[in-house]
Structure formats: structure tokens, C-alpha cells
Amino acid sequence: xxxxxxxxxxxxxxxxxxxxxxxxxxxxxxxxxxxxxxxxxxxxxxxxxxxxxxxxxxxxxxxxxxxxxxxxxxxxxxxxxxxxxxxxxxxxxxxxxxxxxxxxxxxxxxxxxxxxxxxxxxxxxxxxxxxxxxxxxxxxxxxxxxxxxxxxxxxxxxxxxxxxxxxxxxxxxxxxxxxxxxxxxxxxxxxxxxxxxxxxxxxxxxxxxxxxxxxxxxxxxxxxxxxxxxxxxxxxxxxxxxxxxxxxxxxxxxxxxxxxxxxxxxxxxxxxxxxxxxxxxxxx
Amino acid sequence: xxxxxxxxxxxxxxxxxxxxxxxxxxxxxxxxxxxxxxxxxxxxxxxxxxxxxxxxxxxxxxxxxxxxxxxxxxxxxxxxxxxxxxxxxxxxxxxxxxxxxxxxxxxxxxxxxxxxxxxxxxxxxxxxxxxxxxxxxxxxxxxxxxxxxxxxxxxxxxxxxxxxxxxxxxxxxxxxxxxxxxxxxxxxxxxxxxxxxxxxxxxxxxxxxxxxxxxxxxxxxxxxxxxxxxxxxxxxxxxxxxxxxxxxxxxxxxxxxxxxxxxxxxxxxxxxxxxxxxxxxxxx
Numbered sequence: 001x002x003x004x005x006x007x008x009x010x011x012x013x014x015x016x017x018x019x020x021x022x023x024x025x026x027x028x029x030x031x032x033x034x035x036x037x038x039x040x041x042x043x044x045x046x047x048x049x050x051x052x053x054x055x056x057x058x059x060x061x062x063x064x065x066x067x068x069x070x071x072x073x074x075x076x077x078x079x080x081x082x083x084x085x086x087x088x089x090x091x092x093x094x095x096x097x098x099x100x101x102x103x104x105x106x107x108x109x110x111x112x113x114x115x116x117x118x119x120x121x122x123x124x125x126x127x128x129x130x131x132x133x134x135x136x137x138x139x140x141x142x143x144x145x146x147x148x149x150x151x152x153x154x155x156x157x158x159x160x161x162x163x164x165x166x167x168x169x170x171x172x173x174x175x176x177x178x179x180x181x182x183x184x185x186x187x188x189x190x191x192x193x194x195x196x197x198x199x200x201x202x203x204x205x206x207x208x209x210x211x212x213x214x215x216x217x218x219x220x221x222x223x224x225x226x227x228x229x230x231x232x233x234x235x236x237x238x239x240x241x242x243x244x245x246x247x248x249x250x251x252x253x254x255x256x257x258x259x260x261x262x263x264x265x266x267x268x269x270x271x272x273x274x275x276x277x278x279x280x281x282x283x284x
Numbered sequence: 285x286x287x288x289x290x291x292x293x294x295x296x297x298x299x300x301x302x303x304x305x306x307x308x309x310x311x312x313x314x315x316x317x318x319x320x321x322x323x324x325x326x327x328x329x330x331x332x333x334x335x336x337x338x339x340x341x342x343x344x345x346x347x348x349x350x351x352x353x354x355x356x357x358x359x360x361x362x363x364x365x366x367x368x369x370x371x372x373x374x375x376x377x378x379x380x381x382x383x384x385x386x387x388x389x390x391x392x393x394x395x396x397x398x399x400x401x402x403x404x405x406x407x408x409x410x411x412x413x414x415x416x417x418x419x420x421x422x423x424x425x426x427x428x429x430x431x432x433x434x435x436x437x438x439x440x441x442x443x444x445x446x447x448x449x450x451x452x453x454x455x456x457x458x459x460x461x462x463x464x465x466x467x468x469x470x471x472x473x474x475x476x477x478x479x480x481x482x483x484x485x486x487x488x489x490x491x492x493x494x495x496x497x498x499x500x501x502x503x504x505x506x507x508x509x510x511x512x513x514x515x516x517x518x519x520x521x522x523x524x525x526x527x528x529x530x531x532x533x534x535x536x537x538x539x540x541x542x543x544x545x546x547x548x549x550x551x552x553x554x555x556x557x558x559x560x561x562x563x564x565x566x567x568x
Contacts, residue, residue, distance in 0.1 A: 091482040095410075095475055096430055126379075146380055191379055191472055195479025198375040199551055267483055 042068055043081070043231060053214075055114045056105065059085075059227075065250040067159050072249065079107050080260040081229035086110060087269045088228040091196065097188055099224040100212055115212025115225050119173050121152040121160055122182055124190045125206040129234050130247075131162070132206075141205070141236070149186050154210075181222055182211050189224065197235060200266035202244065205234035230260045326352055327365070327515060337498075339398045340389065341511075343369075349534040351443050356533065363391050364544040365513035370394060371553045372512040375480065381472055383508040384496055399496025399509050403457050405436040405444055406466055408474045409490040413518050414531075415446070416490075425489070425520070433470050438494075465506055466495050473508065481519060484550035486528060489518035514544045 036048040038055060042064040047056040059078035064071050082104065089101035102111040125148045128138035132150075151168060152160040169176050189209060197204040209232070212225035226232070235244040243251075248259045264270050320332040322339060326348040331340040343362035348355050366388065373385035386395040409432045412422035416434075435452060436444040453460050473493060481488040493516070496509035510516070519528040527535075528543045548554050 091479070094482070095478050188475055191475040192479035192482075194379050195375070195476035195481075196483035197479075198378070198476075199480035199483040201552055268485055 043078075044227070049111060049114065053114050054102065055112050056109050057112045057227075058109050060108075063231075063246070063249045063256065065246065067156060070250070074249065074256045076257045077231075077260060080257070080264055081227060081231055082108055082110060083269050084229045084260070084264055084267070085227040087267060088193070088196070089224065092189060092192060092224060092228075095188070095192055097185060097192075097224055098221065100226075112225070113212070113214060113223065115214050115223055117154070117225060118178070118182070118211045118213060118222075119154045120163075120168065120182075120211065121154055122186050122209050122211060123150045123152065123206060124148070124186050124209075125150070126190070126194065127203070127205045129205045135162075141241070147187060147190050149183050178213075178220075178222060185211070185222065185224065189228075193228070193233070196267070198238075201238045202263070202266070203236045203238050205236055207233040230263055235263060327362075328511065333395060333398065337398050338386065339396050340393050341396045342393050343511075347515075347530070347533045347540060349530065351440060354534070358533065358540045360541045361515075361544060364541070364548055365511060365515055366392055366394060367553050368513045368544070368548055368551070369511040371551060372477070372480070373508065376473060376476060376508060376512075379472070379476055381469060381476070381508055382505065384510075396509070397496070397498060397507065399498050399507055401438070401509060402462070402466070402495045402497060402506075403438040404447075404452065404466075404495065405438055406470050406493050406495060407434045407436065407490060408432070408470050408493075409434070410474070410478065411487070411489045413489045419446075425525070431471060431474050433467050462497075462504075462506060469495070469506065469508065473512075477512070477517070480551070482522075485522045486547070486550070487520045487522050489520055491517035514547055519547060 035056070038046040038048055040046075043060055043062055045058040045060065047058065049055045059082040061073045061075055061078045062071065063074045063077060086101065086104045089099045093099050093101065100112040100115055102113060104110045125132055125144060127140075127144060128136065128142040129140045132138070132148075133140045133142070151163050151165065153163045153167070153173070154160055165179060168174050168179055174182065186209060190204070190207075193207065194204045207228065209224060209228065210226035212223045213220050214223060215221075230245040233245055234247060236242065237244060243253055244259045244263050246256070248254055249256045261270070319340070322330040322332055324330075327344055327346055329342040329344065331342065333339045343366040345357045345359055345362045346355065347358045347361060370385065370388045373383045377383050377385065384396040384399055386397060388394045409416055409428060411424075411428060412420065412426040413424045416422070416432075417424045417426070435447050435449065437447045437451070437457070438444060449463060452458050452463055458466065470493060474488070474491075477491065478488045491512065493508055493512065494510035496507045497504050498507060499505075514529040517529055518531060520526065521528060527537055528547050530540070532538050532543045533540045545554070
């Protein structure tokens with residue numbers, strides 16, 4: 001399957017490239033020497049892309065939790081997330097959900113469209129877990145009466161606070177029309193992702209997406225941006241309840257790469273040459 | 285996975301029961317002797333259920349195509365479709381799509397809610413195939429600009445003719461409100477089913493569903509009825525394009541049970557004791 005997807009998106013795959021270094025060429029035929037870093041986040045770096053309006057999204061092995069209070073380097077995580085995000089974005093674009101994804105470039109990088117990020121974390125929940133379970137005193141795993149879409153304001157200094165929809169329009173982070181479109185898009189992503197996971201014996205508990213805006217002749221369009229990976233979803237094995245997502249790291253439940261590899265294996269998305277080292281190097 | 289689902293729906297599973305016979309008990313503890321046949325279709329039989337408002341849906345091994353001009357008995361097809369339809373209906377009800385499915389009773393039967401069937405075949409297409417490809421002169425497999433929902437009027441004598449939405453409301457087969465709800469429901473089923481299939485390397489080309497109406501205190505509610513199985517979907521392997529659906533029978537492309545078994549295996553839905561006989565018995 002990865003080979004098929006790779007072919008479909010016109011992938012120029014070079015398995016030897018796993019980390020960007022100054023002066024190295026990561027896009028075949030396009031010199032990426034001294035390329036400009038646009039933004040560095042906790043788990044990814046954005047570099048200037050080969051053409052205007054594009055960026056290179058690099059997946060790091062860094063894992064963080066609790067607003068970066070807990071940190072580690074998890075060997076192979078970036079490679080897995082790059083592949084998994086490619087897989088989900090490709091599938092979603094096939095059902096007509098617009099995404100920023102253009103193509104995967106190598107083991108750790110993908111070419112994406114440059115977007116204005118809407119400063120929201122859009123969270124869709126099917127079962128109570130994490131901050132919602134805590135806030136409402138619900139047991140984790142409690143089925144919600146229907147899928148719930150909620151929003152956090154993206155601001156690390158404030159700890160990405162939960163915000164009512166009213167705030168979003170009042171502060172101009174998105175218009176009411178954008179918000180309606182974002183909710184529809186998020187619910188479609190939820191239906192499709194729930195299906196993907198159900199088919200391989202996994203329950204989609206919740207997930208987070210980010211939305212970007214691009215301008216086509218002064219008309220704004222919304223795209224699914226950032227990534228979809230076990231870093232941004234909660235995934236429980238249907239049969240055993242085993243966690244296959246970043247909670248494994250947050251809560252010290254075992255080896256994170258093993259969990260992500262299990263998801264990738266079930267979906268037939270296995271990088272052929274991940275260097276799987278069982279022990280993460282703790283930084284902090 | 286099947287075991288989990290079975291537990292979840294409170295299944296009273298009796299693997300020995302594969303065919304109903306006069307006087308046999310198919311629902312443990314409920315005498316089904318001389319139960320009344322309500323309706324016999326081409327691939328299924330409906331019997332009176334153990335409680336008012338319920339029916340027992342029995343999956344036959346009969347395969348028909350081209351409005352029953354071509355017929356065969358395909359050993360094991362009914363068992364596979366019973367399992368697969370349980371799997372899809374259970375998953376869909378978990379994302380909030382209402383269905384007629386209550387529980388699987390045994391290898392060939394499931395308990396369902398009795399509904400008034402809306403006399404339409406609701407067809408959702410992602411890629412051109414079958415009658416649409418023929419009607420528009422499109423190559424099979426051509427991606428459609430967006431998913432298309434179309435309707436056939438359920439009438440074997442007329443060959444289930446394609447009908448514009450206008451006819452449906454004008455002839456009172458469904459109200460405009462029903463029709464809008466049916467389209468939304470069909471598109472959600474499409475998103476979820478596309479995800480299920482994408483996750484196991486299968487492309488969902490198109491599918492057909494039927495909708496039922498139940499009355500809660502004079503308020504009508506619509507439910508997904510009938511079945512979802514490779515009899516009612518077109519499923520192509522993403523990598524090879526191999527057909528894994530009833531076209532294998534329609535077009536003599538190989539062994540139908542093998543194709544359906546492949547779908548069931550990928551989804552982890554394998555009846556433990558299907559008697560798989562490689563050769564279908566041709567009736568006609």
C-alpha cells in the first residue's frame with residue numbers, strides 16, 4: 001500500500017535521507033542548501049519550500065507532553081508520523097476533504113502548501129478522555145451522546161485554553177462561516193477516521209486537527225493542515241483497550257514506537273527501513 | 285474482533301445453526317417452530333421475529349444478477365454477508381447512524397427492527413462503474429468530481445429504474461425532508477465506509493443502501509435497513525484493482541466466496557467455521 005500511495009502522489013522517494021543537514025539536498029534536483037527555517041514547533045520544523053506557497057514539513061523524533069514539561073526523543077517517531085500523516089491526508093483528500101499535503105519527500109519530510117494557520121486546535125471527541133474526562137469527572141472511555149467538536153486557542157504560554165465558539169468569532173480568529181465550515185470538515189474527518197480505525201480493530205477516542213487558510217484570488221479557502229498521527233489522536237485497541245497513541249508516552253505505559261508501529265502495521269503503512277531502537281533517550 | 289462485537293451486542297451465538305428448518309429453534313429459548321415467513325427476496329428471507337416490531341433476517345447463499353436472469357448458489361456467501369453486515373451496521377451505529385440491526389443470532393440470521401421500507405435503492409458512487417459507466421460512456425474506475433447520490437425505484441418488474449429526485453417527492457415515495465435526511469445519511473455512510481475500506485487497502489467504488497421508516501409515537505424516524513455487504517458494494521483492491529464484490533459473479537471473474545472471504549479477512553471478520561466449497565453450484 002505505501003508503494004501505491006507513493007506512486008499516486010508522484011513521490012520522489014529517497015530512503016537514505018532521514019535528517020536534514022546544512023547543505024544537503026533533500027528534494028532531488030532542488031538544492032536545499034541553507035534553506036530557511038520558517039518555524040520550529042515541538043514535534044515538527046517548517047522550512048521554506050522549493051516553490052512559492054510551499055513548505056517542507058520535517059517530523060522530529062521529539063515527544064513532549066503537558067505543554068512541554070515532559071520531553072524525550074523517541075527514535076523513529078518522526079518517520080512513523082510522516083508516513084501515517086501522508087496516509088491519512090491522502091485518503092481524506094480522496095473523499096474530497098481539502099488538505100495542505102502535496103507529497104512525501106523522504107523518510108522525515110513532506111511537501112505541503114503554505115497556509116495561514118487558524119489559531120485553534122479543533123478537537124473532536126467520541127469518547128471522554130484526557131482533559132475532558134478530568135474537567136467533567138467522567139470515566140475515560142465513556143461514550144459521548146454524539147461526537148463533540150471543541151476548540152482550544154493555540155497559545156503555548158496560556159496552555160492552549162479551551163474556548164467557547166463565541167470567543168472565536170468575537171476575537172476574529174475565524175468568521176462564523178469559517179467556524180461552520182470547520183465543524184462540518186471536522187465531523188467528516190471524524191466519520192472517515194472512525195471507519196479507518198474500526199476496520200483495523202481500533203477505537204477512535206478523540207483527535208485534534210488544525211486548519212489553514214489559503215487565498216485563491218482573494219477568496220479564502222480552508223484546508224486541513226498540520227498532521228494526523230498517533231501524536232494527535234487517541235487510539236485504543238477495540239479488543240484489549242490497549243492505548244496506541246501519545247498517552248503511552250504521557251503516562252509511561254510502555255514503548256511509544258512500538259505503539260505507533262502497531263498502528264502503522266495494521267494499516268499496511270510500514271516504512272521498510274525504520275531504525276527501531278526500543279529505548280527512548282530521555283532529555284528531561 | 286468478531287468476538288468483541290458479538291459480546292457487545294449481547295449475541296447468543298450458536299455456531300451449529302446454519303439453516304432454518306421447520307420446527308427448529310434458532311433463537312435460544314424462543315421457540316421458532318413454524319415461524320411465519322414475511323418476505324422472500326433474492327438473497328434474504330425475512331421471518332417474523334420473537335417480539336413485535338422485530339424480524340429475523342436470514343441470509344441465503346443464492347446469488348442473482350441482471351435482475352435475476354443469472355442465478356447460482358454460492359456456498360458460504362450468506363454466512364459471510366451476515367457477518368459483514370453485522371460488522372458494518374455495528375460500526376455505523378457507533379458513529380450515530382441509526383440502523384435496523386439488533387443482534388446476530390447465528391451463522392445465517394440476524395435480529396432486526398421491522399421497518400416500512402422506503403421503495404428506493406439509494407446508490408452512492410465515488411468512481412464510475414456498472415450502470416453509470418455504461419449510461420454515460422465513462423471508463424470504469426473514473427473518479428467522480430464528488431460523491432454522487434442517486435436513486436432507483438425498487439420494482440423488480442420494472443428493473444429498478446433510475447429516478448430523478450423530483451419523482452420521489454411527486455409520487456410520495458418519500459417527503460422532501462426524508463430525502464434530505466436520506467442524502468445526509470448516505471453521505472455519512474460513504475465517508476465511514478470509505479475509511480473502513482481505505483484502511484485495509486480497498487477502494488470503495490460505490491454501494492447501495494435501503495432505508496426503513498419506524499414510528500415513535502407518530503413521529504417517523506429513518507433507519508439504515510437491509511444489508512451492507514460485498515453484494516451491495518463495489519470494492520476494488522487499491523494496489524491491484526482486483527474486484528472483491530458481486531461483479532466477480534456478474535462477470536465470471538473467479539470464485540465469489542474467495543473474494544468475500546478476502547474482504548472479511550482483511551477486516552478481521554472471519555467466521556470460524558465457514559464451510560468453504562470452492563465450486564458454486566449453477567442453477568441457471
